Amino acid sequence: MQHLKRFVALDKASHDRSTFDCGKDSLNTFIQRNATQGMKSKLNFTWVLPAAGIPKGQKKPICAYFTLSVCHIERYNLPDDTAKRYPNYPLPVFMLAQLAVDKNCKAQKLGTATLINALRRCAKLSQGGKVAGIGVILDVLDEDALAFYERFSGFQPLKSERDSAIRLFIPMKQLMDL
Numbered sequence: 001m002q003h004l005k006r007f008v009a010l011d012k013a014s015h016d017r018s019t020f021d022c023g024k025d026s027l028n029t030f031i032q033r034n035a036t037q038g039m040k041s042k043l044n045f046t047w048v049l050p051a052a053g054i055p056k057g058q059k060k061p062i063c064a065y066f067t068l069s070v071c072h073i074e075r076y077n078l079p080d081d082t083a084k085r086y087p088n089y090p091l092p093v094f095m096l097a098q099l100a101v102d103k104n105c106k107a108q109k110l111g112t113a114t115l116i117n118a119l120r121r122c123a124k125l126s127q128g129g130k131v132a133g134i135g136v137i138l139d140v141l142d143e144d145a146l147a148f149y150e151r152f153s154g155f156q157p158l159k160s161e162r163d164s165a166i167r168l169f170i171p172m173k174q175l176m177d178l
Contacts (some may be wrong), residue, residue, distance in 0.1 A: 001104045001107040003063040007047040007117050007170035012036045012113040015048055016059035022100040024141065030098050031065055044097055047117070049110065067098035070131060071134035073169075079156045084170055086134065091168075094122040094131070096138040111148060133172060140166040 009019075010031075017032045035046040041171035046067040050060035075083045096118050101110045118136075125131045137158065140146045146166060149155050155168040 001061065001063055001102070002052045002162060003049050003105065003108075003110070004052050004060075006069060007049050007064075007066075007114075010035055010046040010048050010065070014059060017063045018063075019104055020062045020100075023103055026099065026141070027098060027100040030067070031062065033098070034065060035065070035098075038067070038069075044095075046098070047121070049114065061104075062102060064101040064110045064114045065098065066100075066114050068118060068122065069095045069097050070133065070173070071095045071137075074136060076166075077113065077159045078169065079158070082135075082156075082169070091134050092132045094125075094133045094136045096122075096136055099138075115149075115152070119170070119175050123172065126172055127176065135169055135171040136175065137167055137169050147151065 017035070020031050021028055030047075031046070038044040039046060044067045046065055048062045049064040051063055054060045061153060071093060073093050074090060075086050075088050078086070078091075096115075099114055099118065100113070120134060120144075122136050126133045138149070140149060149168055154170045154174040156170070158167040158169050
């Protein structure tokens with residue numbers, strides 16, 4: 001499936017969420033049932049990369065998507081070299097809450113393009129003074145996702161309060177260098 005060149009805000013009137021399938025039930029369910037409600041409730045914001053070549057008036061299938069929100073993290077969860085730079089109270093961060101690529105779009109390097117777009121968007125928001133954030137965190141869904149993120153330098157494991165969760169962090173300074 002061919003895709004357009006840029007990510008746009010999810011619009012349920014324009015984008016066909018029902019056909020999205022990345023092979024991970026939780027990510028499929030999110031885009032199909034929860035993403036628009038999260039945006040409507042101002043809990044998060046989802047950007048999609050629509051398919052190209054769809055006749056005017058028809059909903060465009062989604063090739064890839066990512067969802068961002070903001071949250072805070074306790075200083076003691078950060079890597080030691082980062083934690084020492086900040087005061088001992090909750091610190092603002094961006095949360096890369098979801099990132100997925102449709103199975104029909106594999107082998108197009110859309111995972112990398114989607115991650116870079118999401119991280120650049122966080123850096124731009126922070127740099128522009130629109131939203132404060134010392135970095136980006138993400139929860140790793142499974143071993144496949146961990147292998148994907150480990151290919152990129154800069155992600156550091158966080159000290160997790162949840163034993164089974166793997167959470168990664170990249171400082172905003174590194175994002176500014178993208």
